[in-house]
Amino acid sequence: MARFYLCGSCTKNFSLNDAQDGYKLGLKQGFLCPFCHTNLIESSESDDISQLKLGYTYVITLCVTMYMLLEYWDEWAFLPMVVGLISIFTIITIPFAWINRSALFGDKVVHTKRLR
Numbered sequence: 160m161a162r163f164y165l166c167g168s169c170t171k172n173f174s175l176n177d178a179q180d181g182y183k184l185g186l187k188q189g190f191l192c193p194f195c196h197t198n199l200i201e202s203s204e205s206d207d208i209s210q211l212k213l214g215y216t217y218v219i220t221l222c223v224t225m226y227m228l229l230e231y232w233d234e235w236a237f238l239p240m241v242v243g244l245i246s247i248f249t250i251i252t253i254p255f256a257w258i259n260r261s262a263l264f265g266d267k268v269v270h271t272k273r274l275r
């Protein structure tokens with residue numbers, strides 16, 4: 160699984176090794192795109208929850224499900240509760256992981272933004 164930078168200026172991909180060290184060039188922060196030489200800093204990664212398809216929906220669904228299960232905690236014995244929790248989290252997580260499989264299990268893209 161490789162890691163790539165996605166230039167926030169020219170939108171080209173380049174490897175982390177190809178990023179030009181800004182410190183050696185007198186820049187205080189970040190690095191340069193090897194194609195357009197824009198001064199960049201990292202902004203987010205392809206597997207951040209904000210970058211995944213339905214990322215926030217997944218988090219909200221988990222929270223709501225957890226809240227609903229805890230509401231009925233007293234009516235459930237401990238073991239069925241744990242089995243129920245694991246089952247529901249698995250049922251929610253498998254389709255989420257499937258639609259995001261390339262971001263989660265493939266090459267990681269590090270998004271960047273212009274420093275100025």
Ligand SMILES: [Zn+2]
Nearest residue numbers: 166169192195
């Ligand atoms: Zn660029």
